[in-house]
Amino acid sequence: MGAAQRLTGYGILVVLGLIAVWLLVQQTRFNPAVGVALRVPLQGKSQAASGQTPSATAALIPEVSGFTPLAPSESFGPETLSDKIDGKAELYLSAGFKEMSCRKFGLDTAGKAYVEVFIYDMGSAQNAFAVFSGQRRPGSPSIPLTANAYATANAWFFTKGRFYVEIVADRASEALKSSLEAYATALLAKIPAEGEKTNEAALFPKEGLAPDTVRLCAADTFGCEGLSNMLTGEYSLKGGKATAFMARRDTPGQAQAEARRYLDFLAANGYQKVQTPGSPADLPVLVLDNSFEIVFVQESTMAGVHDATSREAALELAIKLKNELKGKP
Amino acid sequence: MTRPEDEEKLSTGELNRRDFLKRVGYASAVALGACGLGLALYDPKGPAPSEGEKALSGLGDYTSKALASGPGKMAIVRGTDRAAMVERGVKAVGGMESFIGKGDRVLIKVNAAFATPASLGATTHPEALAAVADLCFKAGAAQVLVTDNPINNPDSCFEITGIAGAARSSGARIIAPRAALFAPVSLPGGKLLQNWPVLAGVFQGVTKVIVVSPVKDHQRAGASMTLKNFYGFLGGRRNVFHQDINGIITELSQLLKPTLCVLDGTVSMMTNGPTGGSLSDLKDTGTLVVSTDPVAADAVGVELLGRTLADVPYILMAEKAGAGQADYHRLKPVLLDIRT
Numbered sequence: 001m002g003a004a005q006r007l008t009g010y011g012i013l014v015v016l017g018l019i020a021v022w023l024l025v026q027q028t029r030f031n032p033a034v035g036v037a038l039r040v041p042l043q044g045k046s047q048a049a050s051g052q053t054p055s056a057t058a059a060l061i062p063e064v065s066g067f068t069p070l071a072p073s074e075s076f077g078p079e080t081l082s083d084k085i086d087g088k089a090e091l092y093l094s095a096g097f098k099e100m101s102c103r104k105f106g107l108d109t110a111g112k113a114y115v116e117v118f119i120y121d122m123g124s125a126q127n128a129f130a131v132f133s134g135q136r137r138p139g140s141p142s143i144p145l146t147a148n149a150y151a152t153a154n155a156w157f158f159t160k161g162r163f164y165v166e167i168v169a170d171r172a173s174e175a176l177k178s179s180l181e182a183y184a185t186a187l188l189a190k191i192p193a194e195g196e197k198t199n200e201a202a203l204f205p206k207e208g209l210a211p212d213t214v215r216l217c218a219a220d221t222f223g224c225e226g227l228s229n230m231l232t233g234e235y236s237l238k239g240g241k242a243t244a245f246m247a248r249r250d251t252p253g254q255a256q257a258e259a260r261r262y263l264d265f266l267a268a269n270g271y272q273k274v275q276t277p278g279s280p281a282d283l284p285v286l287v288l289d290n291s292f293e294i295v296f297v298q299e300s301t302m303a304g305v306h307d308a309t310s311r312e313a314a315l316e317l318a319i320k321l322k323n324e325l326k327g328k329p
Numbered sequence: 330m331t332r333p334e335d336e337e338k339l340s341t342g343e344l345n346r347r348d349f350l351k352r353v354g355y356a357s358a359v360a361l362g363a364c365g366l367g368l369a370l371y372d373p374k375g376p377a378p379s380e381g382e383k384a385l386s387g388l389g390d391y392t393s394k395a396l397a398s399g400p401g402k403m404a405i406v407r408g409t410d411r412a413a414m415v416e417r418g419v420k421a422v423g424g425m426e427s428f429i430g431k432g433d434r435v436l437i438k439v440n441a442a443f444a445t446p447a448s449l450g451a452t453t454h455p456e457a458l459a460a461v462a463d464l465c466f467k468a469g470a471a472q473v474l475v476t477d478n479p480i481n482n483p484d485s486c487f488e489i490t491g492i493a494g495a496a497r498s499s500g501a502r503i504i505a506p507r508a509a510l511f512a513p514v515s516l517p518g519g520k521l522l523q524n525w526p527v528l529a530g531v532f533q534g535v536t537k538v539i540v541v542s543p544v545k546d547h548q549r550a551g552a553s554m555t556l557k558n559f560y561g562f563l564g565g566r567r568n569v570f571h572q573d574i575n576g577i578i579t580e581l582s583q584l585l586k587p588t589l590c591v592l593d594g595t596v597s598m599m600t601n602g603p604t605g606g607s608l609s610d611l612k613d614t615g616t617l618v619v620s621t622d623p624v625a626a627d628a629v630g631v632e633l634l635g636r637t638l639a640d641v642p643y644i645l646m647a648e649k650a651g652a653g654q655a656d657y658h659r660l661k662p663v664l665l666d667i668r669t
Contacts, residue, residue: 088548168607
């Protein structure tokens with residue numbers, strides 16, 4: 001062996017030795033959890049206190065007569081959202097969350113009610129609809145504020161463009177209702193006008209559809225991992241109840257792959273194909289314990305029927321949905 | 330088998346076959362030695378918390394000594410008046426005197442996770458807290474402390490929820506989290522809780538622990554009740570545990586054995602938990618549970634939410650880990666109905 005080779009060998013050993021020493025030193029020092037705990041907890045940026053330029057969403061929160069600010073607005077990004085809504089942050093993060101600002105107000109005209117306003121920038125109108133529809137309170141009436149808006153006894157919820165807004169009071173009263181409406185109108189006026197995305201829910205057959213039930217599931221639809229951005233709508237039909245679903249993909253191949261994945265998921269959970277004489281061959285029905293499923297692909301759209309209470313309801317809705325999707329890209 | 334041309338290279342060059350084999354042997358010995366050294370130096374417990382500090386292995390066993398050997402106790406009270414329900418429920422399991430003695434220093438763990446008013450049902454109701462604190466003082470407690478680690482502006486959380494007001498009016502003291510109160514905890518055999526900062530400082534001098542929790546839907550965990558309330562002892566970037574929410578709650582169930590649990594399902598958050606926001610998320614479920622067994626208490630809470638144990642996996646996991654009894658009927662609960 002030459003001197004150069006020997007030298008190279010020693011060099012490698014020295015480098016390995018240095019790495020070993022470095023690892024030993026790091027092991028004794030490394031403890032990120034305790035390090036984090038000993039730092040001042042990360043909290044939402046208090047805009048007024050910090051004196052910095054307000055976040056884009058904080059600047060959209062208006063000051064309205066009668067609403068007395070109880071604290072400066074706070075803003076949260078993807079890294080800090082769980083500091084404000086721990087336990088629910090993932091719902092927003094999985095739907096493309098960008099930023100949220102909120103502010104607390106006292107409302108003198110409604111018996112000193114407490115009101116908190118949240119405005120989420122979800123990055124796109126589709127994402128905003130996903131978090132809006134995913135949390136929609138059943139039975140709460142739509143209101144003509146925006147295309148997607150509803151109110152409950154103490155709160156208003158709506159989207160405009162890429163923004164999702166919650167205005168929440170601690171009580172319910174008629175006086176409060178008109179105050180919340182005034183606040184929502186003022187807030188809407190501050191949100192920049194953007195081209196609203198096409199209403200994809202309009203692709204669902206209208207007959208039997210409960211319009212308030214149309215939802216966009218951002219991730220893991222029906223518990224199937226990876227089945228994302230799926231529109232769903234609930235139906236009451238002659239044959240029973242059923243849920244229609246559809247998801248547009250970039251290519252027919254992608255739609256086929258998604259359909260196969262969902263069918264595999266159903267099979268893994270015990271669903272089995274059932275013979276349905278007289279039904280279209282391209283709409284095979286699967287069943288498990290009186291829950292019926294149909295999955296099909298139309299061009300670049302994966303669609304189908306979920307959890308129908310009868311075979312008749314499943315087929316009726318699937319045929320309507322397929323006809324509705326025909327000729328559409 | 331070495332080919333003749335290789336044999337020639339080896340025998341005519343600087344390196345013959347014997348030397349080559351020797352060196353392969355040495356290299357293998359060095360490699361094995363390095364692996365052995367690595368194994369010898371491997372520390373399965375992870376890094377030390379910090380210089381001179383030892384990680385705690387838990388937060389303590391605060392079960393009443395008189396009840397420690399017997400089965401757990403439970404009362405399920407139907408009603409609408411939280412104070413009356415707490416009083417009757419505690420009386421039914423033996424009275425606060427059987428849990429709290431003269432001079433006891435009591436820590437009440439509340440859920441003050443969010444800075445939202447009590448009417449929205451996302452936090453421990455101040456009436457339930459006040460009722461428990463009052464009973465503690467009547468039983469002879471020298472001091473009652475109230476705590477939680479809500480992360481986002483604890484002072485706001487305690488004030489806006491009404492918890493601070495209830496504590497003040499009943500003579501209890503709020504302990505807000507601060508850096509000095511956190512210490513690293515490593516749960517023996519735990520996979521997640523290793524050198525994790527926990528609000529252990531609030532337990533200093535504490536002799537009894539009572540957990541007072543609301544009944545809520547929870548987007549990640551399925552439900553947030555007594556055991557999930559323990560999550561509020563965690564510090565650091567605890568949201569990383571949401572990836573294994575059932576695992577972390579199971580480990581938390583082994584970290585602490587409370588003296589008593591009060592699960593307030595007078596009004597339950599049925600949907601959109603844990604934050605809620607709309608009054609329509611809430612339902613009058615008219616039930617309050619007093620139990621020495623946190624697992625059993627949560628098993629009742631699951632029913633209030635209209636779910637089964639299969640919907641909330643951590644309850645059975647906690648039972649398997651020895652934290653309590655998921656079949657709460659085995660505790661022979663005292664059933665009371667104080668609705669007028």
